[in-house]
Amino acid sequence: PRRGRSGGGGVAEPGVGSEQDPFGGSPRRGRSGGGGVAEPGDGSEQDPFGGSPRRGRRRRRNEDGGADERGLDPDADPESVARTVALNRLSVAPQTRAQLDAAMARKGVPEEVRDGVLDRFTDVGLVDDAAYARAWVESRHAGRGLARRALGYELRKRGVEPAVADDAVETLDPEQEEATARALVAARLPSTRRLDPVARTRRLTGLLARKGYPPGLAFRVVREALEADGVDGMDLPDDYFAD
Incomplete structure (x- = not known):
C-alpha cells in the first residue's frame, strides 16, 4: 500500500496550484477532468510555459x-x-x-x-511582461479553466505589475469565462449524482471557487446544470443561490 494518504473527508477537489493560495489547497495531481477543460496538474496541455x-x-x-x-x-x-x-x-x-x-x-x-x-x-x-501575461491568460484559461481572478493572482505572483496583469486578464471574454465554467461543471456533474442536492451544489461550486470564479456566476451555473440534470430547485434552501 502507498502510505501517507488519508481516507476521510470526501474527495479533494483540484486547486489552482500546489502552493497555498486564495483559491484552495494542494491539488490531487495527475487527474484529468474527463472531457471538456483539463483539470489542474494533469500536464496535458501543450503551452509555452513548460511541462509538469x-x-x-x-x-x-x-x-x-x-x-x-x-x-x-x-x-x-x-x-x-x-x-x-x-x-x-x-x-x-x-x-x-x-x-x-x-x-x-x-x-x-x-x-x-x-x-x-x-x-x-x-x-x-x-523580455516582454505584457506579451507574457497575455499568453499566460490564454494558456491557463484554455488548459486549466482558470477564471480572471485566479489568472490575475498567478501573474502577480510571478512578478507581473498589477496594471499589466489586469490588462491581460481583461482580454478574457466574460462569455468565454462563463462557457468554461459550464464545461467544468458538465465534466464533473456525473460523478456527483450519488450525492444529495446540497452536497452536489457544494462540490461543484467549490470546484469553480478554487479556479477563481465569482460566487454569483458559480452558483448560477451550478443551479442551471443541476436543474437540467433533474434536480428540483425546491430541494435546496431558498437563499442557497444568493450572490
Whole structure:
C-alpha cells in the first residue's frame, strides 16, 4: 500500500496550484477532468510555459549553469553571467522580468548589472511582461479553466505589475469565462449524482471557487446544470443561490 494518504473527508477537489493560495489547497495531481477543460496538474496541455512542476523544478536547478546557491564566481564577468542566466532560462520557457532578475540575483549578479542586462533584453523583445501575461491568460484559461481572478493572482505572483496583469486578464471574454465554467461543471456533474442536492451544489461550486470564479456566476451555473440534470430547485434552501 502507498502510505501517507488519508481516507476521510470526501474527495479533494483540484486547486489552482500546489502552493497555498486564495483559491484552495494542494491539488490531487495527475487527474484529468474527463472531457471538456483539463483539470489542474494533469500536464496535458501543450503551452509555452513548460511541462509538469516537478520536472520544471529539477530543470531550474541546472539551467543557470549550476545550483543557484553557488553565487557568482569571483573571476566571472557579472554581465556575462547575467546574460547566460537569462538566455538559459528563456530557452526553457518564457520568463517575466522579475523571474529573470531573481535568478540573476541568486547567482550574485549586482543589481545595476541585472537592470542593464534586463533593459537590453526588453529593448530587443526577449523580455516582454505584457506579451507574457497575455499568453499566460490564454494558456491557463484554455488548459486549466482558470477564471480572471485566479489568472490575475498567478501573474502577480510571478512578478507581473498589477496594471499589466489586469490588462491581460481583461482580454478574457466574460462569455468565454462563463462557457468554461459550464464545461467544468458538465465534466464533473456525473460523478456527483450519488450525492444529495446540497452536497452536489457544494462540490461543484467549490470546484469553480478554487479556479477563481465569482460566487454569483458559480452558483448560477451550478443551479442551471443541476436543474437540467433533474434536480428540483425546491430541494435546496431558498437563499442557497444568493450572490
